[in-house]
Amino acid sequence: MNDASTQNKTMEIKLEKLNTILIKPSKPTPSHLQTFKVSLLDQVCPNNHINGTFFYPNNNNNNNNHNHHFSDFSNKSKILQNSLSQTLSHFYPFAGRLHDDTTIHCNDNGVFFIESQTTTTLSEILTNPNFKTLECFPPTTEEKQNMLLLLRFTLFSCGSTAITISITHRIADTNTVISFLNTWTAITTGNEIVPLPDLTVAAALFPPREIPGMSSGSVKTSDAKFTTRRFIFKASKIEELKIKIKNKFEFHPSRVEVVLALIWKCALSASTAVSGSKTTSSILFQAMNLRTRMNIPENVVGTLAWPFWVTVEEESHVALDEMVKRMRKGVMDFIENKVERFKEEGGFKVVVENLKERVEILKRNNENEGSLVIYNSSSWCKFPVLEFDFGWGKPVWCCSVHINLGSNFIYLMDTKNGGGIEAFVTLVEDEMKLFQQNQELLHYAVLNPTTTLISTSKL
Known part of the structure; x- marks a missing residue:
């Protein structure tokens, strides 16, 4: 298996x-x-x-x-x-x-x-x-x-x-x-x-506004084939990972922070090995739910999440604790410097600034033939995705599949038995071959195990 x-x-x-x-x-x-x-x-x-x-x-x-x-x-x-x-x-x-x-x-x-x-x-x-x-x-x-x-x-x-x-x-x-x-x-x-x-x-x-001169800034298409693998991080292994990182900092890292950092680190290692590059330059995009930061009710319809990003530019082996530290700093910077500005003028200025920055990042990466490794992530952790009962019981499993998002995508959700995290990671095939054999990753995660959610052979 x-x-x-x-x-x-x-x-x-x-x-x-x-x-x-x-x-x-x-x-x-x-x-x-x-x-x-x-x-x-x-x-x-x-x-x-x-x-x-x-x-x-x-x-x-x-x-x-x-x-x-x-x-x-x-x-x-x-x-x-x-x-x-x-x-x-x-x-x-x-x-x-x-x-x-x-x-x-x-x-x-x-x-x-x-x-x-x-x-x-x-x-x-x-x-x-x-x-x-x-x-x-x-x-x-x-x-x-x-x-x-x-x-x-x-x-x-x-x-x-x-x-x-x-x-x-x-x-x-x-x-x-x-x-x-x-x-x-x-x-x-x-x-x-x-x-x-x-x-x-x-x-x-956030009233809609005309945003002139904004190009799509899309990433260059590639002929490389990509593939997705599923990994399960048990609660005990996540706790072990948190303790390892917590010992070097005063703050307590979250489950998502440590798992996402480990995946990012190991994916980056695979990318570096395949490209033959001696240095690593990478950006990880994450989304912040503005509802929780701006006291907006949970039932408000629309996209009320905004991406922020974390950058690493180090030698080929970036320390895991340093990546977590930068991720936490990225969150705090966003909360302290961007959330308050979202409250001003409907966030128009910060939206335009961020869009220009993102377009510039993608443009620079395209011009440099992809030398900057970009990862995107999405988390459904803490969302009650296994609670939706239509009258014939709750679901035994949920998954989110995004066919058109391309490579370098990390999607996380809670495991049913609590405390663990299920990760779907999408990489180009050559990088995935190395990533799924990474011993540091496999110390904390199991590659696509048979789910323990099956309660009957008649499912």
Whole structure:
């Protein structure tokens, strides 16, 4: 299971699309709400999709008949479609269409709800989670069309199911996804208290503005193939790592800080080895949730996260404790110097400055033929992603697959049993071969183990 050759074996899985249903809000959006202004932070976000797939076991093991599974799936699908329609009446911009960079036309055109099935069992998915397999669940480019939100409901041959949510980053961050799922599950289960979103605060705090002269600053495309691997950091190993670093500093590093620093260090080591460079120059981008720093309610819809970055320019072997120290300093600098400025003038000046800096970084890297190694990270840690119960139990696993983000991406989420961290790391193939054999990394992490979340052989 942990052998590198096992990782390269792609389990054959095919999703058969059964139906694509257009779901519209249960109540029409009033005319005075049909023009929705996104915030400045949404305005500068790329129009790509956040994806999350939630896997639900079949808790009815008394009947293993396919017809029974399909009938149960069809009933659940109707329930989900009905509650989704009601949920969209509260999140009405999601059922609209982008008009321009700052405006959504809330025309109630609806969202796609895609029904699919596969001959694969959930047990096969969880036994050896494979990135190529998991790529099958998010909607394809053809399926997305001009939708802001899409859902896929998948039936496994064992009767288990999966719910995939795919929503544009132009109007949503992780908090928004959580708020949407909280409302949807509450309506689905008939909860008397339905948490409602706040659709007005984001644009009020950060009014959209014209941003002249801003180019995309995209990274040069590469012919290099990249691949993703999954690593599990157990709570005990994370604690060991924290103690090792804590002994050299006065502060107590967080789980995310130490795991992210270790991954960054080992990835950088692999990159240096492949390139043959004697020095290391690298940037790690992270996102800061402004809600927690600006006393903004968690139910505010929109992208209220902003990236900050940490730079290392040292000899080829950068000390792990130094990387953690720089990461912590980067967080504190952002809080002390940027968050307060976000409160002034809707953050316009700091947004423009940061965009120019990021474009300049990418431009400089392209001109120097990629000599600066850039990594991006995203964390779902501390988010209650395994708590969404639609009436047939909580998910046993969740994963977030971003097909179009390219290489050098690190995604973290909590393990189900608490305290641990699950990491999906995407690197070019030559670097991944070295990275997944790094002994320092493997002292703290296990490469793609069989998940311990399987409670029955009938999943």
